[in-house]
Amino acid sequence: MTHYWNPRIETMEISELEDLQFRLLKTLVYRLYSFSRFYHDRMDENGVHPDDIGSLEDIRKLPFMLKKDLRDNYPDGLFIAPQDEIVRYHVSSGTTGKPTVVGYTEQDLNRWTESLARALSSCGMGRGDVMQVSYGYGLFTGGLGLHYGAERIGATVLPASVGNTERQVEMMIDLKVTAIACTPSYLLHIGEVAEKMGISIKNDTRLRIGVLGAEPWTEQMRERIESWLGIRAYDIFGTSELSGPLFTECKEQKGIHIWGDLAYAEVLDESGNEVPPGKEGELVVTMLQKEALPIIRYRTGDITKVERSKCSCGRSHARIHRITGRVDDMLIIRGINVFPSQVEYALMEIPEVGEHFQIVVDRKGALDEMLVRVEVKKDSFSDKITDLMKIRSSVEHRLKNSLNVSCSVELVEPGSLPRFEGKSKKVIDARKI
Amino acid sequence: METDEYCIKQISVFSENKPGRLAAIAKALMEKKVNILAFSIAEADGFGVVRALVDKPEVAHSILSSLGFNVAFTEVIAVRMKDEPGGLYDIAEILGNAGINIEYSYAYSGKDGAVLILRVDNSKDAIEKIINLGATLLKSSRFH
Ligand SMILES: [Zn+2]
Numbered sequence: 001m002t003h004y005w006n007p008r009i010e011t012m013e014i015s016e017l018e019d020l021q022f023r024l025l026k027t028l029v030y031r032l033y034s035f036s037r038f039y040h041d042r043m044d045e046n047g048v049h050p051d052d053i054g055s056l057e058d059i060r061k062l063p064f065m066l067k068k069d070l071r072d073n074y075p076d077g078l079f080i081a082p083q084d085e086i087v088r089y090h091v092s093s094g095t096t097g098k099p100t101v102v103g104y105t106e107q108d109l110n111r112w113t114e115s116l117a118r119a120l121s122s123c124g125m126g127r128g129d130v131m132q133v134s135y136g137y138g139l140f141t142g143g144l145g146l147h148y149g150a151e152r153i154g155a156t157v158l159p160a161s162v163g164n165t166e167r168q169v170e171m172m173i174d175l176k177v178t179a180i181a182c183t184p185s186y187l188l189h190i191g192e193v194a195e196k197m198g199i200s201i202k203n204d205t206r207l208r209i210g211v212l213g214a215e216p217w218t219e220q221m222r223e224r225i226e227s228w229l230g231i232r233a234y235d236i237f238g239t240s241e242l243s244g245p246l247f248t249e250c251k252e253q254k255g256i257h258i259w260g261d262l263a264y265a266e267v268l269d270e271s272g273n274e275v276p277p278g279k280e281g282e283l284v285v286t287m288l289q290k291e292a293l294p295i296i297r298y299r300t301g302d303i304t305k306v307e308r309s310k311c312s313c314g315r316s317h318a319r320i321h322r323i324t325g326r327v328d329d330m331l332i333i334r335g336i337n338v339f340p341s342q343v344e345y346a347l348m349e350i351p352e353v354g355e356h357f358q359i360v361v362d363r364k365g366a367l368d369e370m371l372v373r374v375e376v377k378k379d380s381f382s383d384k385i386t387d388l389m390k391i392r393s394s395v396e397h398r399l400k401n402s403l404n405v406s407c408s409v410e411l412v413e414p415g416s417l418p419r420f421e422g423k424s425k426k427v428i429d430a431r432k433i
Numbered sequence: 434m435e436t437d438e439y440c441i442k443q444i445s446v447f448s449e450n451k452p453g454r455l456a457a458i459a460k461a462l463m464e465k466k467v468n469i470l471a472f473s474i475a476e477a478d479g480f481g482v483v484r485a486l487v488d489k490p491e492v493a494h495s496i497l498s499s500l501g502f503n504v505a506f507t508e509v510i511a512v513r514m515k516d517e518p519g520g521l522y523d524i525a526e527i528l529g530n531a532g533i534n535i536e537y538s539y540a541y542s543g544k545d546g547a548v549l550i551l552r553v554d555n556s557k558d559a560i561e562k563i564i565n566l567g568a569t570l571l572k573s574s575r576f577h
Contacts, residue, residue, distance in 0.1 A: 376447055376503055378498075378503050381445075381447050381503040381504075381505055382505065383445030383482055383484060383507045383552075384536065385475050385482060388447075388477065388480065388482070389477060410479045410480070411447075411479065411480045412449050412480070413447060413448065413449055413454075413501065413503065414502075414503055415501040416449070416501075
């Protein structure tokens with residue numbers, strides 16, 4: 001029997017849900033027009049007034065929000081809640097030197113948790129499950145998001161975070177873990193480490209559910225994970241700007257349910273028009289009830305397609321297909337978003353190396369490895385090997401600080417890196433996903 | 434004591450550890466008729482520094498720079514060694530007794546016998562100490 005966390009909302013008729021979405025949208029637009037200087041001005045520039053929103057379709061009249069807008073208004077220029085209403089911040093690295101800050105009111109945290117409570121329930125989790133949360137905790141939204149979602153449905157949470165993989169395997173056995181949330185590549189790594197320890201995840205643990213995401217993966221990976229580890233693997237979607245991880249597939253595994261009372265998803269082509277049904281495009285999301293940092297028509301950069309018909313699980317909420325790519329050059333390294341422009345900005349602050357670089361990403365075993373090649377500048381070349389090693393470790397350190405992901409650095413001869421060949425040569429992604 | 438005449442101009446070239454880099458350096462020097470008297474390669478993980486004593490350091494510097502290499506001049510000194518067992522020991526003992534801190538060294542054995550090339554923190558100080566302790570230093574004029 002299908003179990004719904006919030007049956008009234010989850011199984012609402014589509015027409016009723018659309019009515020609700022329209023009312024929420026209209027309220028959101030009035031609230032933003034009144035309280036957000038940024039969005040007020042942007043609406044004026046686009047010649048749109050809240051009174052022009054007379055239907056859900058009129059959302060197309062509203063201007064977009066971009067990641068750049070969050071960066072330009074760093075740290076809290078887009079917040080419309082006063083600081084004393086904000087109960088948490090999360091911070092992610094931005095496309096350049098500046099990070100992106102997301103603030104949450106108590107209600108924002110509640111809705112984020114509610115979203116995951118519905119999602120985890122739809123994967124068949126509930127009271128009696130033990131969930132190992134092996135996403136990073138801290139400024140990154142993955143760990144805490146899943147943590148509160150799983151607690152809300154009465155599951156037992158093991159906040160394992162990332163790393164110390166042998167210990168993760170031991171805890172999985174000792175604490176009778178039934179579900180895990182992490183990146184698909186980290187789960188494969190856990191499986192490999194377990195095998196080296198003489199343990200089969202399939203036969204020696206009670207693991208039955210994986211909630212996997214924060215990086216692209218494929219149906220083939222799902223099949224491999226499910227048959228090798230003896231679990232059901234569900235895709236999860238969300239980015240920090242929207243709150244964090246929010247939505248997952250249901251047991252049908254036919255797309256990720258986007259809870260329509262919380263978010264409205266559009267899939268658009270390059271010129272900003274809705275793609276025909278079943279076609280891929282850029283996912284644009286409006287968060288209908290976010291308080292501290294309202295998000296309206298946010299261009300996620302993720303490529304997917306949307307399915308608006310009722311799901312065979314009984315839920316009426318739209319589903320997006322797994323993310324198949326990016327409209328920009330963003331890379332995802334061990335679940336962390338990395339833009340080549342961030343590398344460029346970090347290097348500009350290091351006088352010993354030039355601004356030219358090349359990123360090489362590969363997968364060693366199950367885990368991503370990033371190598372950054374940089375040129376040693378002529379005037380900082382010393383014939384001492386130790387000086388060169390110091391330059392290399394200082395570049396590694398700076399990049400790790402600004403990207404939040406570790407990488408190794410290779411010093412190369414000046415002039416040897418590609419100059420004007422564009423993105424294809426600057427980033428070599430050798431991963432076979 | 435006149436120490437300058439014992440300071441020898443070595444060229445140091447940054448090089449990636451990949452096939453053909455040493456050949457590229459050697460070919461450029463050959464085409465400019467620069468004679469390599471001694472060389473060594475210091476290798477780290479992924480890159481290295483090629484160090485060479487050549488007869489025409491200025492010519493070597495300019496041709497390698499023009500080819501895009503990172504080139505630097507480095508001051509080294511050259512100590513004569515006996516070309517027989519114990520030759521290195523004699524010199525090493527002198528350097529140890531004199532408390533000279535060596536950054537790196539390499540040796541070659543040529544028509545003038547065996548020579549130990551040294552890169553030290555303070556060349557002038559090292560030159561005085563080595564001479565006072567009775568070892569023989571080669572003048573830079575023997576190379577360039
Ligand atoms: Zn469903």
